[in-house]
Amino acid sequence: MSYESMLAGVTAMLALYLFSRRRRSIIRNILGPPSPSWIYGHMLQLVFSPEYGDHEFVWQKNFGPIYRLKGCFGEDSLMISDPVALQYIVNSPHFGHGPLLVNVVDMLFGKKSLVAAKGDAHRRLRTAMNVGFSAATVRNYQPVLLRAAQQLSEQLEESYAKTPTSLINICPLLGNATFSAVVQAGFGCSIQDLGDKFVANNAQIVALSSSQSAPRTFAIGACLPNWIWRTMIHAPLAAFKEIRTAKYLTRQLGEKIVDGKIDLARQGLEIDTDVFGILLDQYLGSKTKHALSPKEVAAQFSALVYPGQDPTANTIAFGLLELAKDSEFQETLRAEILSNIGASYDSMPLLNAFIKEVLRLYPAAAMIQRIAIEDTVIPLSDSIETANGEPITQIPVAKGQVLTLAVASFQRLERYWGADAQKFRPTRWLDRTITPHGTSLGPYANLSVKFWSWS
Ligand code: HEM
Incomplete structure (x- = not known):
């Protein structure tokens, strides 16, 4: 086969692939910021902002906990920080790891690795x-x-x-x-x-x-x-x-x-x-x-x-x-640790609050990709308004739809963490200012820092 015909074949397959992905998208009616580029969509703003969240936190403020972004080559994608939607996605069998993780995992980890295994094999490992x-x-x-x-x-x-x-x-x-x-x-x-x-x-x-x-x-x-x-x-x-x-x-x-x-x-x-x-x-x-x-x-x-x-x-x-x-806080925390040397972590409330607050404000996985492996309907905690002005309380997604779980955005939602959600304040874990929303997202302090547990 000549180089030209191989290139033409690959281009045609890629075009077909992109077209089929586009057809699958049924979320065009959800509001979101205008896309700056057809090739990159919002990806460069999302991944390469000078400081994490420069764009993402503004979008969340303007459009709420569910909004539409453009992926590469004009593909529609959803940013999700609504707790009910997040909980549904991470616990539902209808979603798998997104293409980003699958591609990296396939390259770096062997097929028998926990990270690469799927379905029952993954659960067993x-x-x-x-x-x-x-x-x-x-x-x-x-x-x-x-x-x-x-x-x-x-x-x-x-x-x-x-x-x-x-x-x-x-x-x-x-x-x-x-x-x-x-x-x-x-x-x-x-x-x-x-x-x-x-x-x-x-x-x-x-x-x-x-x-x-x-x-x-x-x-x-x-x-x-x-x-x-x-x-x-x-x-x-x-x-x-x-x-x-x-x-x-x-x-x-x-x-x-x-x-x-x-x-x-x-x-x-x-x-x-x-x-x-x-x-x-x-x-x-x-x-x-x-x-x-x-x-x-x-x-x-x-x-x-x-x-x-x-x-x-x-x-x-x-x-x-x-x-x-914050040298004052540092001193208080040091005093708590020094007076509890040898004791269990549970007897150090400030240390625990400090760790939770670090994980909340600086989640190591700030956003996580998932893909719908079959058609499903995502529930929401509150209704949102579509581009037609129609209120919806759930979002139907088709198989193949890529979603971004906006972990960092969720962990800064003011209505849940308080008006000072953007601020590093460990005592929020001790003074009961966090609004309970009854949605359990992660095994540790209801943070979504881990969207999985070992059990
Ligand atoms: C502060 C420390 C850590 C944080 C915040 C963190 C966070 C996360 C998150 C959010 C995921 C889920 C990613 C997804 O669902 O797409 C994950 C997966 C994973 N992490 Fe961590 N991690 C931490 C430390 C560790 C350590 C120390 C190990 C092992 C020695 C580890 C091993 C793994 C593995 C194997 C997975 C994949 C699990 C699976 O596919 O079921 N992590 N981590």
Whole structure:
């Protein structure tokens, strides 16, 4: 086949694909801001505003918790921060991960990874992995987390002792601390045990996921069918090479760690001190019918090592930023912690309120994409007015409709969090100023920071 005819074929398929996506959209009547570009729609404003939410929070103010945005190539998309609609979407079997996540997941994680699995296979993996993430088990990881925190504070003191007046960029140090904590609690090993090649590649993958150019590519790519991505991953571009290397190395490392632990267990040694060890212990001791096989455990290496790092480091970075801005609050919080050393977290109400407020105002996943996998009707908490002036209390969506769950917008809704919702104020969690709306969105403090739970 000649190059020209192949190009014509691909263009025709792409045009057909885009046309069929357009026909599926039945939400054109919902109000939203005018689109600045046919190619990018609102995507650049949404993803690349100088400060997060520069456009998004204004749109929410002007159009309310449900409005229409344009995706790439003129595609209609819905931004949703209405709590009833969010709850329906995250709990309903009618929605799957959006094309953005599916494309990234297909490239970086293997098919047997928790992140990539779908339907019953996904539910089974999550149930099986729950044992490594229950509240009681997580408490056992405390020494690991404490060590990571101590190392971090030593590094900070060292930097400060060297140059007391200079600014210290805490983000790379936090990245390293969470990487270390995740591999220790997840696999019972140190960063060095993973080898220089993986450590270097991990840094490239983390940089890729947070760089301005990769999301741009992905945001645009989200509009492309999966087969184009599957073909593109073989392209000789640096970013794709890094992703191919990551996929290869994580598979190798997952298997090596699992083999090592099985050997230790055969020697009669305890292995149930980290997530992988606990999962294998369940299998080797036939402790539950949900137990994952060693191969299945090994396939979860990438699912723990990548999603575990950035969200945690970013959340801590925002928390530290807020503490730096308010020295009085910092002192009060420090006093609470110092007078409760060794006690449980539950006996530190201000610390809990502080963590919840960081997660509320700075959600690590500020927006999440979902796609309707069949026709369905989304309920709303209040009626909205369409472009024709007609009030509606539910929105019918067709299979294939892409939706954006506007987590950051929801977590700043004034009618729920109070008139000062844009402000960082941890005491809102203690003084009962949050309006209960009876809609449970997430397992932690009704925040949608996690639109899933391990159970
Ligand atoms: C402050 C810390 C964290 C925050 C705010 C956070 C937030 C989230 C959110 C919102 C999702 C859902 C994304 C979606 O539904 O599209 C998610 C998924 C996930 N996260 Fe985290 N995360 C954090 C830390 C971690 C850690 C430490 C790990 C593992 C060591 C982890 C592993 C995962 C995995 C495996 C998934 C996919 C789950 C599934 O497909 O069922 N996360 N996270």
